[in-house]
Amino acid sequence: QNAEIKKSSSSSKTAVKWPYSSWDSFPSVFLSPLTSMEDDDGEVSWHSNRSLEYDFYRDSCPEAERIIRRVVHELYEVNSSVAPALLRLVFHDCFIEGCDASILLDAATGIDSEKDSPPNKNLKGFDIIDKIKSEIEMVCPGVVSCADIVALAGREGVVQAGGPFYPLYTGRRDAMHSFRDVATSELPSPNADLSETLASFASRGFDLRETVSLLGGHSIGVIHCKFFQNRLYNFGRTNKPDPSLDTGFLNLLRSRCNDRMNMAYEGPGVDFGTLYYRSLLQGKGILYSDQQLMAGIDTGIWVRAYASDISLFPRDFALAMMKLSNLRFLTGSKGQVRLHCSKVA
Numbered sequence: 001q002n003a004e005i006k007k008s009s010s011s012s013k014t015a016v017k018w019p020y021s022s023w024d025s026f027p028s029v030f031l032s033p034l035t036s037m038e039d040d041d042g043e044v045s046w047h048s049n050r051s052l053e054y055d056f057y058r059d060s061c062p063e064a065e066r067i068i069r070r071v072v073h074e075l076y077e078v079n080s081s082v083a084p085a086l087l088r089l090v091f092h093d094c095f096i097e098g099c100d101a102s103i104l105l106d107a108a109t110g111i112d113s114e115k116d117s118p119p120n121k122n123l124k125g126f127d128i129i130d131k132i133k134s135e136i137e138m139v140c141p142g143v144v145s146c147a148d149i150v151a152l153a154g155r156e157g158v159v160q161a162g163g164p165f166y167p168l169y170t171g172r173r174d175a176m177h178s179f180r181d182v183a184t185s186e187l188p189s190p191n192a193d194l195s196e197t198l199a200s201f202a203s204r205g206f207d208l209r210e211t212v213s214l215l216g217g218h219s220i221g222v223i224h225c226k227f228f229q230n231r232l233y234n235f236g237r238t239n240k241p242d243p244s245l246d247t248g249f250l251n252l253l254r255s256r257c258n259d260r261m262n263m264a265y266e267g268p269g270v271d272f273g274t275l276y277y278r279s280l281l282q283g284k285g286i287l288y289s290d291q292q293l294m295a296g297i298d299t300g301i302w303v304r305a306y307a308s309d310i311s312l313f314p315r316d317f318a319l320a321m322m323k324l325s326n327l328r329f330l331t332g333s334k335g336q337v338r339l340h341c342s343k344v345a
């Protein structure tokens, strides 16, 4: 049994409203104990069979979660781009060998850094994690893992940007390795078609609905032109633009990119999510892989649902983010707690 949240069973029985603003208001129905994966081969057991806990640092570092919330809040007030940066970090960490801060390690002897993998080239937010870590180290040295900081800071970023709060257990430990080649081959591509994207998420245990909701992460942040340049003039060697692009939007993207400006997603706000799905309905998805959600009947149904029902997306997104943040993790005596997030201790 993987560490996942039973979504359909719990959500159908309770009429819940989202967003919750904190742990206190979160219904206990979602807090069934997490059971982490058993070692099935008894060999490469980088995950342990111990699970995460509610408020793991309650005795060892009771200030930890408050510090994370404060730092993210303070930085967000100065520059709202911290929110998308932190959210994307969670995705890129947890998707590759679990939520183990493998994404944070710098290249070193014996470390093939994931930062050097092409899909991670534009990743941001490492400085934010370092800042949080150093503030926490001043209060309780050597206690709080970088993996927990990534997951919790990502959550705070979502909340700051107007997205839903979701509760997270803690106690993840940090990997001693980084997985550059795995990241290169297994992070999804912006040029992937729908079946490839669905297969990629299915390989991590996400069903179609969860995949559509996770892509709502693209409600915030910036996207560089190079990731959709091929859609503008010569799509699939046709010498024509991507036919799934709305014409007016195509012209907008062309002019922005000619002026060497990048495309911003909708930006933060009360409508976290809704506008992203509405733009897909209008053929205004920026990435090919985003727009592909409209290429399937089933995925299109969820896009429509999220575009029209403003309370459905926050709920589904919160549950999918909980699942992403618990995808796999190291606990117990596996891994370590790093002193600096970019180096093995």
Ligand code: HEM
Residues within 6 Å of the ligand: 081, 083, 084, 085, 087, 088, 091, 122, 123, 124, 188, 189, 190, 191, 197, 214, 215, 216, 217, 218, 220, 221, 222, 223, 224, 225, 227, 287, 289
């Ligand atoms: C098919 C899956 C996905 C693909 C192909 C993909 C690809 C990309 C690409 C190419 C960018 C632009 C990076 C840049 O220009 O610097 C981006 C940005 C971003 N992605 Fe994704 N992504 C995927 C799924 C997700 C998921 C599941 C999340 C989170 C739940 C996410 C969160 C973000 C965020 C927040 C940004 C903006 C980052 C920033 O502005 O700092 N992405 N993604």
Ligand SMILES: [Ca+2]
Residues within 6 Å of the ligand: 092, 093, 094, 095, 096, 097, 098, 099, 100, 101, 102, 103
């Ligand atoms: Ca990882």
